[in-house]
Amino acid sequence: MDILKQPLITEKISALNEKGVYGFIVEKTADKLQIKSTVEKKYGVKVVSVRTMRYAAKHKTRYTKNKIVSGFTNAFKKAIVQVADGEVIDFYGEI
Secondary structure, eight states: OOSEEEEOOOHHHHHHGGGTEEEEEEOTTOOHHHHHHHHHHHHOOOEEEEEEEEEOOOEEEEEOSSOEEEEEOOOEEEEEEEEOTTOOOOSGGGO
16 A cells, blocks of 8 residues: 555645645545655655645535436545655655
8 A cells, every 4th residue: 555646736836846735636545644654655755744635525416417426525635745855745746
């Protein structure tokens, strides 16, 4: 089981990248210590702090020509990771 599912690449997080703050979608059961150790091993940086947020699934309804489609969006957990001064995580170097 991989703790880090994918990096967050949004406008707000991209603005924070200059300050050494990065965002990740993580496994729902992961705690802060696991997230910290995984980021340090995978990217070779020193993590200063980790903040986590859990997002619940939202009920969504679409009205189509044939019927009403009802369901839920995916629930997920987000981690905001701050690295030490002068260290950088390069997401685009792996592409």
